[in-house]
Amino acid sequence: xxxxxxxxxxxQLLRRHRYPVTGQQLAQTLNVSLRTLYRDIATLxxxxxxxxxxxxxxxxxxxGFTLPPMMFSExxxxxxxxxxxxVSQKGDPALAQAANDMLAKVSAVLPASLRQELAxxxxxxGPGEPVPGDGExxxxxxxxxxxxxxxxxxxxxxxxxxxxxTVWPFxxxxxxxCRVMLAWCELRQDYRHFRADRINGLATxxxxxxxxxxxxxxxxxxxxxxxxPDY
Numbered sequence: 459x460x461x462x463x464x465x466x467x468x469x470q471l472l473r474r475h476r477y478p479v480t481g482q483q484l485a486q487t488l489n490v491s492l493r494t495l496y497r498d499i500a501t502l503x504x505x506x507x508x509x510x511x512x513x514x515x516x517x518x519x520x521x522g523f524t525l526p527p528m529m530f531s532e533x534x535x536x537x538x539x540x541x542x543x544x545v546s547q548k549g550d551p552a553l554a555q556a557a558n559d560m561l562a563k564v565s566a567v568l569p570a571s572l573r574q575e576l577a578x579x580x581x582x583x584g585p586g587e588p589v590p591g592d593g594e595x596x597x598x599x600x601x602x603x604x605x606x607x608x609x610x611x612x613x614x615x616x617x618x619x620x621x622x623x624t625v626w627p628f629x630x631x632x633x634x635x636c637r638v639m640l641a642w643c644e645l646r647q648d649y650r651h652f653r654a655d656r657i658n659g660l661a662t663x664x665x666x667x668x669x670x671x672x673x674x675x676x677x678x679x680x681x682x683x684x685x686x687p688d689y
Contacts, residue, residue, distance in 0.1 A: 464490070478510075551597070
């Protein structure tokens, strides 16, 4: 493996970890000595990568340092296109347009050889039934999550019972047949999952909720026994 490729692999390893990872772990994964790893860390730091930590404690890459898109591998491009195509077909109109715009931006800066891979990838998204629900409501939910605002909803459950609730949306689940809003429900004083197609009306309030959506998501994962992804 060339040193340039090893540096790219090291960057990718650091990106996958939200918390400090020891030099020993990094060295074992890259199959290099600790001395070599320390030199590689110093090289990346010299090139502008904001890597905090030190020997014996662990290393963490802080957000903000990016590599040129031309560094994508062919498999990474396939994954990128496949995911974007799924979003363009299954997302609400605004999210679908964002997926298409993202691919256009990536294509514009890729070298010719990789641009061809982007355009001709053989991984396709098969046809499926339209996702029920109002695309505008999907967009409102996503915006409320970003802004950490409470929303008032009229909801019909699977038994046909209707209710009006104030909830704190902190995440949204995307499934082939439905969209699900994850929220803290003030009425039930607990986490609840709401199918977006059963929301008959939604109004975003001016009230921000606390704790933050990140904290709510972490607490929800803990309550459900779901381990957070390590990236």
